[in-house]
Amino acid sequence: MRPYYEGWYMKQQQGGDILAVIPGRAQDEAFIQVVTADGAHYLPFPLEDFRQTGTRSMRVGRSLFSPIGMMLDVQAPGLELVGRLRYRELTPLRSDIMGPFAYLPMETKHTVFSMRHRVDGEVELNGRTLRFENAKGYMEGDRGHSFPRGYTWIQSTDFGCAASVMLALAEIPLAGLRFTGCIGVGWIAGVEHRFATYRGVRIREASDTAVEVRQGDMTLRVELPEAGGHRLQAPAQGSMARPIRESPAVPARFRFVKGGRTLLDSPDACTSFELVAP
Numbered sequence: 001m002r003p004y005y006e007g008w009y010m011k012q013q014q015g016g017d018i019l020a021v022i023p024g025r026a027q028d029e030a031f032i033q034v035v036t037a038d039g040a041h042y043l044p045f046p047l048e049d050f051r052q053t054g055t056r057s058m059r060v061g062r063s064l065f066s067p068i069g070m071m072l073d074v075q076a077p078g079l080e081l082v083g084r085l086r087y088r089e090l091t092p093l094r095s096d097i098m099g100p101f102a103y104l105p106m107e108t109k110h111t112v113f114s115m116r117h118r119v120d121g122e123v124e125l126n127g128r129t130l131r132f133e134n135a136k137g138y139m140e141g142d143r144g145h146s147f148p149r150g151y152t153w154i155q156s157t158d159f160g161c162a163a164s165v166m167l168a169l170a171e172i173p174l175a176g177l178r179f180t181g182c183i184g185v186g187w188i189a190g191v192e193h194r195f196a197t198y199r200g201v202r203i204r205e206a207s208d209t210a211v212e213v214r215q216g217d218m219t220l221r222v223e224l225p226e227a228g229g230h231r232l233q234a235p236a237q238g239s240m241a242r243p244i245r246e247s248p249a250v251p252a253r254f255r256f257v258k259g260g261r262t263l264l265d266s267p268d269a270c271t272s273f274e275l276v277a278p
Helices: 099-103
Strands: 005-014 017-025 030-036 040-045 050-053 057-060 063-066 069-076 079-088 108-125 128-144 151-156 163-174 177-188 191-196 202-206 210-215 218-223 230-236 239-258 261-276
Touching: 005 108, 005 239, 017 057, 017 063, 017 128, 017 239, 030 057, 030 079, 030 230, 030 239, 040 230, 040 239, 069 108, 079 128, 108 163, 108 177, 128 163, 151 239, 163 210, 163 218, 163 261, 177 202, 177 218, 177 261, 191 210, 191 218
Parallel strands: none
Antiparallel strands: 005 017, 005 128, 017 030, 030 040, 050 057, 057 063, 063 069, 069 079, 079 108, 108 128, 151 163, 151 261, 163 177, 177 191, 202 210, 210 218, 218 239, 230 239, 239 261
């Protein structure tokens, strides 16, 4: 059997309360990861505790996940997570974010299920109640055998307007070569603005504290603090054995300009940020 993993990233935010739940399966185990502003948890399950029906649902243990929400029933040493969250008004992309790369052999392939949606419900996390009422949500997924050797990933819906941004830069091995690829979306007031290597994006800056990309008449710049965050597990050759770090609530500033017009210029106190050096 070829090495394989698959995981979904399901994030919800109500003010300063952030909960990201990452269900999935690896080569030899299933898992649920939980990330908040205060910390992170990784809980493995036997692989037989994983069930999936296409892209419609994923069950890990007694918990059920789907693009319309999740039912949580996790009770283990160090992690008790019980409750239900419902997703409405999802905003999927017009087409696969991978573009033509979706048809090529890649270490990992990315899916955006919804750039922004409404979240309602309540969960109990280790004795703390998190209530989400007309909260903001974001959902994506990855599948393949390994995360890239080096990458930057940024995501936020914490704006004062109807907006959501996802931006990823990654070192891509393909046909014996290595290059830095880019995918990203600025979703603003119901309009999708896509950045991608296959659309001719240029990476103007990529440092520990700033990323700027330009494509045609569009420019997106994100200024961030230095990376830190909580320890997560990431896939390497199908096994969740690679430690990485994610900061789920860092301050950042986003500026998006199109055709000389500034469509987004906003600070965000709760940006999700991963920076992994090669």
